[in-house]
Amino acid sequence: MKDFSALLDALSYMASRNGKLRLIADYCARVEDPARGYALAALTGELSFAGAKAGAIRALAEERSDPVLFRWSYDYVGDLAETTALIWQARPGANRPPDLPEVVEALQEATRAKVPALIEAWLDGLDATGRWALLKLITGALRVGVSARLAKTALAEWSGKPLADIEEIWPSLEPPYGPLFDWLEGKGPKPDAGDAPTFRPLMLATPLEEGALDSLAPAEFLAEWKWDGIRVQLVSTPGGRRLFSRTGEDVGPAFPEILEAADFQAVLDGELLVLQEGEVGSFNALQQRLNRKAPTAKLLAESPAHIRLYDALMLEGKELRQLALTARRERLEAWYRSRMPARMDLSPLIAFEGWDQLSTLRAEARANGIEGLMLKRKDSAYLAGRPKGPWFKWKRDPLIADCVLMYAQRGHGKRSSFYSDYTFGAWRDGETGPELVPVGKAYFGFTDEELKQLDKWVRDHTTERFGPVRAVEPGLVLEVAFDALQRSSRHKSGIAMRFPRVSRIRWDKPVEEADGLETLVALLEQ
Amino acid sequence: MDTWLRVTEAGLYCEPLDCYIDPTRAVHRAVLTHGHADHARPGHQAVLATAETIAIVKARYGENAAGSFQALALGERLSMGDGRLWLAPAGHVLGSAQVAIEWRGVRAVISGDYKRRPDPTCPPFEVVACDLYITEATFGLPVFRHPPAEGEVARLLHSLSVFPERTHLVGAYALGKAQRVVRMLRLAGYDRPIYLHGAMQKLMALYQELGVELGELRPATNLKGEKLPGEIVVAPPSAIGDRWSRRFADPVTAVASGWMRVRARARQSRAELPLVISDHADWDELLQTVREVEAGEVWVTHGNEEALCHAASGLGIRARALSLVGRGEAEQEAAEPA
Numbered sequence: 094m095k096d097f098s099a100l101l102d103a104l105s106y107m108a109s110r111n112g113k114l115r116l117i118a119d120y121c122a123r124v125e126d127p128a129r130g131y132a133l134a135a136l137t138g139e140l141s142f143a144g145a146k147a148g149a150i151r152a153l154a155e156e157r158s159d160p161v162l163f164r165w166s167y168d169y170v171g172d173l174a175e176t177t178a179l180i181w182q183a184r185p186g187a188n189r190p191p192d193l194p195e196v197v198e199a200l201q202e203a204t205r206a207k208v209p210a211l212i213e214a215w216l217d218g219l220d221a222t223g224r225w226a227l228l229k230l231i232t233g234a235l236r237v238g239v240s241a242r243l244a245k246t247a248l249a250e251w252s253g254k255p256l257a258d259i260e261e262i263w264p265s266l267e268p269p270y271g272p273l274f275d276w277l278e279g280k281g282p283k284p285d286a287g288d289a290p291t292f293r294p295l296m297l298a299t300p301l302e303e304g305a306l307d308s309l310a311p312a313e314f315l316a317e318w319k320w321d322g323i324r325v326q327l328v329s330t331p332g333g334r335r336l337f338s339r340t341g342e343d344v345g346p347a348f349p350e351i352l353e354a355a356d357f358q359a360v361l362d363g364e365l366l367v368l369q370e371g372e373v374g375s376f377n378a379l380q381q382r383l384n385r386k387a388p389t390a391k392l393l394a395e396s397p398a399h400i401r402l403y404d405a406l407m408l409e410g411k412e413l414r415q416l417a418l419t420a421r422r423e424r425l426e427a428w429y430r431s432r433m434p435a436r437m438d439l440s441p442l443i444a445f446e447g448w449d450q451l452s453t454l455r456a457e458a459r460a461n462g463i464e465g466l467m468l469k470r471k472d473s474a475y476l477a478g479r480p481k482g483p484w485f486k487w488k489r490d491p492l493i494a495d496c497v498l499m500y501a502q503r504g505h506g507k508r509s510s511f512y513s514d515y516t517f518g519a520w521r522d523g524e525t526g527p528e529l530v531p532v533g534k535a536y537f538g539f540t541d542e543e544l545k546q547l548d549k550w551v552r553d554h555t556t557e558r559f560g561p562v563r564a565v566e567p568g569l570v571l572e573v574a575f576d577a578l579q580r581s582s583r584h585k586s587g588i589a590m591r592f593p594r595v596s597r598i599r600w601d602k603p604v605e606e607a608d609g610l611e612t613l614v615a616l617l618e619q
Numbered sequence: 620m621d622t623w624l625r626v627t628e629a630g631l632y633c634e635p636l637d638c639y640i641d642p643t644r645a646v647h648r649a650v651l652t653h654g655h656a657d658h659a660r661p662g663h664q665a666v667l668a669t670a671e672t673i674a675i676v677k678a679r680y681g682e683n684a685a686g687s688f689q690a691l692a693l694g695e696r697l698s699m700g701d702g703r704l705w706l707a708p709a710g711h712v713l714g715s716a717q718v719a720i721e722w723r724g725v726r727a728v729i730s731g732d733y734k735r736r737p738d739p740t741c742p743p744f745e746v747v748a749c750d751l752y753i754t755e756a757t758f759g760l761p762v763f764r765h766p767p768a769e770g771e772v773a774r775l776l777h778s779l780s781v782f783p784e785r786t787h788l789v790g791a792y793a794l795g796k797a798q799r800v801v802r803m804l805r806l807a808g809y810d811r812p813i814y815l816h817g818a819m820q821k822l823m824a825l826y827q828e829l830g831v832e833l834g835e836l837r838p839a840t841n842l843k844g845e846k847l848p849g850e851i852v853v854a855p856p857s858a859i860g861d862r863w864s865r866r867f868a869d870p871v872t873a874v875a876s877g878w879m880r881v882r883a884r885a886r887q888s889r890a891e892l893p894l895v896i897s898d899h900a901d902w903d904e905l906l907q908t909v910r911e912v913e914a915g916e917v918w919v920t921h922g923n924e925e926a927l928c929h930a931a932s933g934l935g936i937r938a939r940a941l942s943l944v945g946r947g948e949a950e951q952e953a954a955e956p957a
Contacts, residue, residue, distance in 0.1 A: 099774070103778075103892070105882070106885065106886075106890060106891050106892065106893060107891050108891060109869075112782070112871075112891070115781055115782065116781065119781045158761065159761075159929075159930070159933070161929055162760070162761050162926055162929065162930065165760060165923075165925070165926055166760050166761055166762045169760055169762065169881070170762055170881055170882075170883070171883055172882070172883075175881075175882055176762060179761075179762035179763075179764065179880065179881070180761045180762050182761075220766060221764065221766065221880075222766075503860075503889075507869060509860055509872070509889055510860055510861055510862055510864050510865055
């Protein structure tokens with residue numbers, strides 16, 4: 094447990110992604126099987142234990158400590174598992190610290206009634222960090238800022254094996270992943286993915302650069318709308334059904350109706366959307382669905398999920414990735430017509446003659462849910478990653494507003510000494526004259542040099558400080574670019590920007606000339 | 620007892636000996652337990668303390684920090700008024716002492732700040748049996764049980780091996796904690812030069828003069844673009860997350876403090892590597908000490924007085940909270956040498 098708890102402890106404080114990758118790699122290199130396999134399972138969320146919940150832990154802690162001191166301590170610390178870990182006093186005598194495999198295996202086998210006694214003995218054997226890690230492991234709430242994807246990336250960087258290969262075999266593996274580590278260390282063959290519902294790395298598009306169209310032949314491309322949802326991969330094989338995000342995170346539990354509709358064998362690429370009365374719903378509605386691991390019946394009814402299909406990687410057991418796009422599309426259309434799967438439709442192709450015509454279509458497209466256009470070479474095979482050339486995304490021009498900087502917050506990791514997250518506002522008429530109301534927050538779009546200048550400006554114009562946040566006097570205009578504007582009841586201004594970023598710093602512009610809220614409201618999508 | 624030893628606006632005052640202990644305002648005669656700013660303030664007419672504490676006070680506030688200084692060796696009895704006084708080691712920082720006062724057959728001990736753990740930069744705490752014991756309670760909650768400091772230093776060294784290209788920036792209070800961390804690194808076999816923030820240099824040099832082996836120390840100033848990858852830099856906690864830190868190679872920020880035991884506090888400090896190293900007694904040490912001095916009465920000064928009084932009552936000891944103004948408040952972060 095000592096190495097595992099040290100790892101969790103270090104991860105919980107490490108802000109930088111690279112730092113986290115390094116910590117995981119260091120752990121895998123030093124720790125042996127099966128402990129490291131169980132640690133990996135804990136990080137990727139593949140371990141869960143019945144019969145070990147918060148109530149039982151609280152009961153144990155209260156039994157062992159003065160109730161008054163426990164209450165004061167809990168008030169101070171603010172977290173039950175941590176308070177218990179810190180306040181716990183081992184019974185005198187021979188207490189042996191358990192190792193991780195022993196804990197995991199015992200919990201998997203134990204009946205509910207036996208769990209508290211196990212935990213109590215382990216708590217006696219561990220130090221404070223060990224107790225904290227044990228309780229986090231048991232309650233399944235690690236919260237150390239590591240996604241399954243990040244953990245797999247760490248394995249790839251440590252072993253030198255391609256991340257795509259690890260992703261592909263992952264669903265066929267079981268903790269503690271002995272064969273996986275054997276392969277990663279060059280001591281065994283690559284495990285067979287078999288029938289498991291594995292994630293295939295997505296094919297991504299590069300942004301269309303200015304003037305690039307001049308060298309491209311329109312006849313060689315298919316065009317379709319770029320939908321403003323979440324790019325997903327739906328995998329359904331005899332081994333199971335999964336819905337993966339673009340990065341390979343399993344988001345299936347949040348969208349049970351999609352998994353239910355996947356009564357076929359296929360790997361499909363599409364855009365996850367919320368459909369409300371046949372229309373694409375707001376991104377906000379989709380975000381709410383994504384945030385609920387177990388959606389309520391009400392939410393399911395209000396914001397039903399839907400996939401708009403772009404592509405097929407496998408149909409009825411047949412691998413299609415090597416085929417040309419047009420051949421894959423033909424098969425996808427034929428399959429769709431014969432199956433008519435629920436909660437899915439085809440993303441329509443856009444007929445066009447030349448780039449000018451397409452350009453006009455793009456400029457006119459302001460309908461909800463459309464982010465721009467996709468251009469895909471007709472002869473493109475489905476390749477992992479972001480190859481340059483076969484696929485382009487041609488986003489519609491962003492919307493622009495001149496806003497006034499209101500608050501700045503310190504960043505994390507490399508940016509922790511910089512005020513790098515900016516909240517900006519627009520003018521509206523207040524009771525005593527014009528006032529600013531926050532309309533968004535952005536933390537990128539500027540260069541490192543500009544960040545230094547912004548940081549200095551914030552420090553020189555601070556009016557109030559609240560922890561890591563500074564309020565500044567209204568004195569700097571930021572030109573903000575964003576993809577869309579939506580109504581939001583959660584924001585004071587009543588609007589929410591989609592994907593805001595700082596496009597220019599308007600050192601020259603007087604703040605009085607920044608935009609008013611009514612200008613922004615006029616941009617709201619219908 | 621509270622007639623001859625009582626709390627005044629200037630702090631704790633002993634009438635028969637006519638002196639204040641760690642007064643928070645300038646007074647005519649002060650006995651100082653140690654050199655931290657919330658205990659030792661400048662401007663007194665006469666100061667009595669250990670020679671080391673006097674040297675620290677002079678280094679911080681100048682030769683004229685007080686009208687006159689009188690050094691008292693540990694254990695040496697001094698008659699004052701119609702009582703007597705002596706100093707016993709407190710194990711907190713170099714020069715730190717408890718003040719023992721005897722008057723008419725009654726003995727009171729004012730601990731100042733103290734710890735019971737070994738510290739290679741100062742002599743260990745000595746238990747002095749007494750009738751009245753006045754204790755701090757900085758870590759007066761049972762969630763504060765400091766792990767062995769050696770293990771925390773080992774975590775720092777392990778991080779250096781995992782991130783050999785990153786500067787390791789260690790935030791530590793300039794008096795006591797910083798020297799203890801450096802000395803412990805040396806004892807753990809770390810023999811590379813250790814770099815110092817400007818605010819660290821004076822007291823480090825003083826510790827060396829007073830015989831504490833700190834190895835090769837270099838200023839982390841005038842680096843001329845050198846980013847010190849893989850080196851250890853010691854700085855005041857307030858400097859590690861600020862603009863000053865940008866000169867280093869993608870620094871790993873460590874903070875050495877007893878407060879790092881609680882994750883919410885550690886996160887507030889923005890440390891990536893919180894090190895639980897404290898110069899104060901933890902909960903077990905506080906209770907151990909309260910038992911061992913066998914005092915019939917305990918007064919609890921700064922910290923979480925309530926919980927310690929509650930626990931002392933449970934042991935059958937009369938305990939009450941003593942509110943001293945200004946303790947642990949000045950300079951917030953800097954003056955919380957925990």
